[in-house]
Amino acid sequence: xxxxxxxxxxxxxxxxxxxxxxxxxxxxxxxxxxxxxxxxxxxxxxxxxxxxxxxxxxxxxxxxxxxxxxxxxxxxxxxxxxxxxxxxxxxxxxxxxxxxxxxxxxxxxxxxxxxxxxxxxxxxxxxxxxxxxxxxxxxxxxxxxxxxxxxxxxxxxxxxxxxxxxxxxxxxxxxxxxxxxxxxxxxxxxxxxxxxxxxxxxxxxxxxxxxxxxxxxxxxxxxxxxxxxxxxxxxxxxxxxxxxxxxxxxxxxxxxxxxxxxxxxxxxxxxx
Numbered sequence: 251x252x253x254x255x256x257x258x259x260x261x262x263x264x265x266x267x268x269x270x271x272x273x274x275x276x277x278x279x280x281x282x283x284x285x286x287x288x289x290x291x292x293x294x295x296x297x298x299x300x301x302x303x304x305x306x307x308x309x310x311x312x313x314x315x316x317x318x319x320x321x322x323x324x325x326x327x328x329x330x331x332x333x334x335x336x337x338x339x340x341x342x343x344x345x346x347x348x349x350x351x352x353x354x355x356x357x358x359x360x361x362x363x364x365x366x367x368x369x370x371x372x373x374x375x376x377x378x379x380x381x382x383x384x385x386x387x388x389x390x391x392x393x394x395x396x397x398x399x400x401x402x403x404x405x406x407x408x409x410x411x412x413x414x415x416x417x418x419x420x421x422x423x424x425x426x427x428x429x430x431x432x433x434x435x436x437x438x439x440x441x442x443x444x445x446x447x448x449x450x451x452x453x454x455x456x457x458x459x460x461x462x463x464x465x466x467x468x469x470x471x472x473x474x475x476x477x478x479x480x481x482x483x484x485x486x487x488x489x490x491x492x493x494x495x496x497x498x499x500x501x502x503x504x505x506x507x508x509x510x511x512x513x514x515x516x517x518x519x520x521x522x
Contacts, residue, residue: 270283379420
């Protein structure tokens with residue numbers, strides 16, 4: 251099984267492709283990449299980030315793949331950052347197999363990430379409609395559906411209403427991550443067809459860049475290899491939580507992104 255991962259690449263710090271590649275490969279998924287941009291560091295916590303736009307390069311790379319007869323069994327998209335890259339990702343999906351996982355990275359804490367255009371959610375929705383699996387956080391789910399601002403705590407009825415709209419866009423499976431719950435703590439709400447399950451977890455009071463990439467990568471890799479979707483979602487949550495706990499325990503600087511080695515060691519212990 252070979253998949254194409256369409257994300258940005260940080261030369262220093264752990265997020266996006268520097269998390270996706272080792273995690274997917276550790277779980278037995280051959281992973282090719284289509285970088286949307288190359289960054290000196292990830293953008294959360296660093297000043298003067300050097301960014302090399304690879305939008306033109308993406309099109310050339312896809313054309314070269316086509317010329318060489320290289321095809322992929324699935325596509326996994328993350329941060330894209332602008333509308334033209336969404337178009338390129340759609341082109342990659344059209345020439346590849348399934349499943350397609352779309353992590354519609356656009357914002358958090360009720361706000362669009364800085365520098366992103368206000369119309370990006372409408373373009374991202376076009377990509378979501380082509381996905382088999384999606385993994386928005388609560389803010390991104392609200393942006394896609396237009397239901398709310400993503401700030402308030404949700405109960406089971408709220409979660410079902412949100413999932414019903416997301417499911418109507420086409421994805422048969424998905425997880426809304428980092429939901430503040432009325433009952434306390436946080437939760438990930440997963441659906442597989444018409445069935446919904448809520449996996450709650452403790453709010454650790456901190457987050458690390460790359461934790462979402464770790465979650466989606468574990469979920470996608472386990473699903474590809476044939477594990478049950480809900481089991482994969484639970485394993486992904488446990489690995490991501492373990493990595494955050496380990497990063498906090500070891501005093502890791504947040505802007506360096508998630509501490510990856512303990513996560514890979516835990517993946518090996520639990521799943522290989």
